[in-house]
Amino acid sequence: xxxxxxxxxxxxxxxxxxxxxxxxxxxxxxxxxxxxxxxxxxxxxxxxxxxxxxxxxxxxxxxxxxxxxxxxxxxxxxxxxxxxxxxxxxxxxxxxxxxxxxxxxxxxxxxxxxxxxxxxxxxxxxxxxxxxxxxxxxxxxxxxxxxxxxxxxxxxxxxxxxxxxxxxxxxxxxxxxxxxxxxxxxxxxxxxxxxxxxxxxxxxxxxxxxxxxxxxxxxxxxxxxxxxxxxxxxxxxxxxxxxxxxxxxxxxxxxxxxxxxxxxxxxxxxxxxxxxxxxxxxxxxxxxxxxxxxxxxxxxxxxxxxxxxxxxxxxxxxxxxxxxxxxxxxxxxxxxxx
Numbered sequence: 001x002x003x004x005x006x007x008x009x010x011x012x013x014x015x016x017x018x019x020x021x022x023x024x025x026x027x028x029x030x031x032x033x034x035x036x037x038x039x040x041x042x043x044x045x046x047x048x049x050x051x052x053x054x055x056x057x058x059x060x061x062x063x064x065x066x067x068x069x070x071x072x073x074x075x076x077x078x079x080x081x082x083x084x085x086x087x088x089x090x091x092x093x094x095x096x097x098x099x100x101x102x103x104x105x106x107x108x109x110x111x112x113x114x115x116x117x118x119x120x121x122x123x124x125x126x127x128x129x130x131x132x133x134x135x136x137x138x139x140x141x142x143x144x145x146x147x148x149x150x151x152x153x154x155x156x157x158x159x160x161x162x163x164x165x166x167x168x169x170x171x172x173x174x175x176x177x178x179x180x181x182x183x184x185x186x187x188x189x190x191x192x193x194x195x196x197x198x199x200x201x202x203x204x205x206x207x208x209x210x211x212x213x214x215x216x217x218x219x220x221x222x223x224x225x226x227x228x229x230x231x232x233x234x235x236x237x238x239x240x241x242x243x244x245x246x247x248x249x250x251x252x253x254x255x256x257x258x259x260x261x262x263x264x265x266x267x268x269x270x271x272x273x274x275x276x277x278x279x280x281x282x283x284x285x286x287x288x289x290x291x292x293x294x295x296x297x298x299x300x301x302x303x304x305x306x307x308x309x310x311x312x313x314x315x316x317x318x319x320x321x322x323x324x325x326x327x328x329x330x331x332x333x334x335x336x337x338x
Contacts, residue, residue, distance in 0.1 A: 001286070004116070004127035005138040006279035006316055009162045011035040014154065038156045040119050042149065043069050043077045046293075052081065052148045065144065066110060071292045076305060077117040078292055081141060082110040083134045113141055114289065118309045126162060127312065130280065139164070165279035165319040174271055175263055185266040188232040192260045193219075279316045283308065 013035070043050070052067040063084070071078040087109045092100045113134040116127040126145075128138040135141050146162045153160055169177075178184045193216070219227035261273040271277070283289070288304040291297075298304050 002114075002283045003130045003280050004283060004312075005130055006165045006281060006312055006319075007126040007128065007142060007162050008165055009124050009126055009160055011039055011153070012159045012161070014157045014159055035156075035158055036119055036121075036124070038158065039149075039153065039160070040075060040077070042152050043072055043079075043117075045069070046071050046073075048072075050079070050148075051152075052144060054144055054147065070114075070289075071295075073292070073295070074303060074306060075118075075120045076292070076303070076309065077119065078289060078305070079115040079117070080112045081115055081134075081144075082112050085109045085111065115141065115145070116305065116309070118312075120306075120309075123309065123313060125165075125309070125312065125316075127281075127309075165316050167277045167279070167316075167319045169277050171261070171263075171271075171273045174277060178265055178271075187264045187266050187268075188230050189261065189263045191229045191231070193227055193229075279319050281312055281315055284311075 046069055048069040050067040050069065052065045053062040054065070055062045065084065066082040068080045069077060070080050085108070087107050088104050089107055090102045091105050093103045095101050111131070111133040113131050114129040118125045118127070126142075128141050130138055142162050142164075146160060149160050175186070179186070215227060215229060262270050264270045269280075285304045285308045288308050292303045292305045296303075298307070300307075
């Protein structure tokens with residue numbers, strides 16, 4: 001099941017505004033009152049090819065990324081943005097002798113990434129597929145889209161900002177939420193700590209258990225700068241119920257900046273203590289994209305992708321954009337962990 005990183009976008013009025021602009025058979029106006037209407041004109045109809053590129057450093061031209069409008073209806077746009085990768089493959093070449101040679105052949109690969117733009121009234125959100133074969137980070141896709149959309153929006157006297165939807169959460173709240181609401185199991189927890197003689201820790205009122213004291217002594221005797229303790233549970237509910245006293249100590253010790261704690265779930269997602277949470281939601285309607293491309297409505301005479309996007313709005317109602325989330329506490333300062 002694919003997951004999508006959720007962003008919101010905002011349109012702003014530029015200082016310099018052009019006159020009305022003719023696009024196809026429509027006349028568009030640059031006034032801010034028509035901002036989201038004009039924004040949607042950029043994508044045209046289904047089958048449109050968009051100009052998407054990224055300038056190289058030092059003025060060495062631009063990398064072009066194929067981008068196609070797969071569907072555009074009900075103020076929802078589905079894009080397929082491809083990354084152009086050169087993949088080296090070693091192929092056997094006959095030399096005429098008994099032993100063939102291996103020659104490196106470069107093949108072009110265009111792994112795709114789906115982007116869903118929700119331009120319905122009051123929504124203004126973008127979902128970017130988390131797909132490592134195309135881009136390792138969805139923020140790369142966000143940056144590419146933002147630059148190219150700003151280039152095209154300039155003729156309307158508009159600019160756009162695309163920001164991640166983020167949320168603050170305590171450690172145990174996040175663990176409990178993923179287990180209860182998403183039914184995820186915990187794969188492992190990793191507790192990292194410094195050698196107190198090499199990197200003196202900040203004082204903490206939480207004492208170490210005998211087990212952790214022995215681990216501290218061991219890492220100290222080995223002369224290492226820091227140590228790591230990984231705890232894996234044979235039962236999914238073991239860690240959530242906090243049956244091990246050491247785990248409580250570990251979480252409490254994260255109040256000191258010299259300690260860190262992470263938890264990895266069975267879907268491979270890792271959350272680090274005190275880390276801001278980015279909105280990442282599954283596409284739990286597997287035929288939504290296909291039906292949208294084919295113009296197939298559901299029984300309510302709307303697309304399933306609209307139902308999914310409405311669900312995304314509900315799931316992220318308590319999230320804020322990245323600018324509204326305060327930066328992480330200074331690593332030299334204590335912080336509370338609940």
